[in-house]
Amino acid sequence: MSNVIRLRHALPMSPEINKALTxxxxxxxxxxxxxxxxxxxQGLIVADLHGHAHAQTHQMVTE
Structure with missing residues (x-):
């Protein structure tokens, strides 16, 4: 996804985190x-990715 611009985090991220993200x-x-x-x-791919994002968001806010 070379055409995606990554937003910068407010704090500097370590090289390890940058590598993991990449x-x-x-x-x-x-x-x-x-x-x-x-x-x-493609619609099923998008739906699956959206479902995973929703589940991870739910997990983050409920823990």
Whole structure:
């Protein structure tokens, strides 16, 4: 996702966090491309990603 501009965090992030974020982004992009290549409709991909984001947000605010 080279066309995505990353917002800067208010505090400096460590190189380890930056690497983890880059690795996560790369893994998500590869999974999306593999899903598209296997014929999964883009709407289902978006719905699945949205569901995971919602679940993680819920977990963060309830813990």
């Amino acid at each position: 690795d996560l982004d790369s893994a998500i992009a590869k999974a999306i491309e593999a899903s598209k290549a296997s014929g999964l409709p």
